[in-house]
Amino acid sequence: MSFSFKLDRILDRAAELRAMLSEGLGGEAFVKASRELAEIEPVVERIDELRAAEHQAHDAEALLADPEMRELAEAELFELKGRIPALQHALRLALLPKDEADERPAILEIRPAAGGDEAGLFAAELFDMYRKYAVLRGWRFEVLEYDESELGGLKGASAEITGQGVFARMKYESGVHRVQRVPATESQGRIHTSTVTVAVLPEAEEVDVQIDEGELRIDVYRASGAGGQHVNKTESAVRITHLPTGIVVAMQEEKSQHKNRAKAMKILRARLYEQQRAQAHASRAADRRSQVGTGDRSERIRTYNFPQGRVSDHRIEKTLYKIDRIMQGELDEFIDALIAEDQAARLAAEE
Numbered sequence: 237m238s239f240s241f242k243l244d245r246i247l248d249r250a251a252e253l254r255a256m257l258s259e260g261l262g263g264e265a266f267v268k269a270s271r272e273l274a275e276i277e278p279v280v281e282r283i284d285e286l287r288a289a290e291h292q293a294h295d296a297e298a299l300l301a302d303p304e305m306r307e308l309a310e311a312e313l314f315e316l317k318g319r320i321p322a323l324q325h326a327l328r329l330a331l332l333p334k335d336e337a338d339e340r341p342a343i344l345e346i347r348p349a350a351g352g353d354e355a356g357l358f359a360a361e362l363f364d365m366y367r368k369y370a371v372l373r374g375w376r377f378e379v380l381e382y383d384e385s386e387l388g389g390l391k392g393a394s395a396e397i398t399g400q401g402v403f404a405r406m407k408y409e410s411g412v413h414r415v416q417r418v419p420a421t422e423s424q425g426r427i428h429t430s431t432v433t434v435a436v437l438p439e440a441e442e443v444d445v446q447i448d449e450g451e452l453r454i455d456v457y458r459a460s461g462a463g464g465q466h467v468n469k470t471e472s473a474v475r476i477t478h479l480p481t482g483i484v485v486a487m488q489e490e491k492s493q494h495k496n497r498a499k500a501m502k503i504l505r506a507r508l509y510e511q512q513r514a515q516a517h518a519s520r521a522a523d524r525r526s527q528v529g530t531g532d533r534s535e536r537i538r539t540y541n542f543p544q545g546r547v548s549d550h551r552i553e554k555t556l557y558k559i560d561r562i563m564q565g566e567l568d569e570f571i572d573a574l575i576a577e578d579q580a581a582r583l584a585a586e587e
Contacts, residue, residue: 282326343396358389537550
């Protein structure tokens with residue numbers, strides 16, 4: 237199917253939907269048609285803009301034969317020859333299949349991996365980096381869990397991030413983050429390498445994932461603080477095990493058992509939803525692995541080298557020498573480049 241023919245079909249569908257809505261559709265049919273039209277109207281506007289530019293170029297070419305209009309026509313054609321490819325590229329991007337989760341809130345989970353205490357300390361710094369990034373983006377960052385170690389590092393933490401296009405940007409952060417530096421506990425001044433895993437999951441609604449209460453094992457116990465001391469005399473901590481998948485979520489952040497259970501269910505639902513998405517996308521992923529990574533939390537994606545002040549993203553081979561600013565949440569330069577690379581790979585796959 238040619239690009240022009242594809243655009244014609246979109247215009248025809250928009251006209252068809254407008255006609256259906258003007259005929260007085262009601263109920264669910266009206267809602268469905270309205271939603272579809274709202275989704276394609278931005279594309280229709282881009283098509284109209286491209287077609288108008290192409291029409292202008294055609295008219296300008298016709299004027300080249302007129303000596304009096306030739307100079308003006310050449311100037312207009314020069315401008316249009318730069319503008320039309322940009323409009324075509326924007327349209328191709330707009331026509332790429334949308335990830336239905338892109339506009340959803342995200343559940344961020346951070347766990348230290350290799351490196352002992354130093355991994356826990358860096359996990360805490362990464363969690364703070366994402367908190368600052370959320371502030372810069374105007375997003376809401378709500379801590380769901382924060383399990384602190386005796387040294388002030390993290391045993392594990394999770395947060396809910398809400399705002400416009402959260403998952404669309406944060407999904408590129410899933411994977412293994414590696415830090416290279418001299419730990420505060422290192423007396424010899426040797427550089428150590430530690431790793432932290434980051435998982436970013438799209439938040440799921442109850443309608444997205446059906447969870448049978450009979451498939452859950454729910455244990456309650458006393459919450460404990462750093463070092464194992466009890467901080468709560470009541471059994472407020474909750475551990476939920478989803479028996480069919482073996483997924484376990486434990487929550488003790490709140491003093492209320494009810495609140496801990498609600499938070500644990502939110503994380504469990506997000507993990508099950510992501511599992512469903514992974515299965516649905518498995519065949520497509522097998523055909524083409526994205527250059528910006530699979531989003532697999534076992535994949536090493538970025539290295540933070542403190543002695544050299546640099547951060548390197550291995551998926552796009554991009555290195556920035558401003559580690560202090562990046563740790564303050566200035567991640568957009570990386571994320572914008574990752575989005576552009578992902579779009580380029582998807583466009584190439586569509587051709």
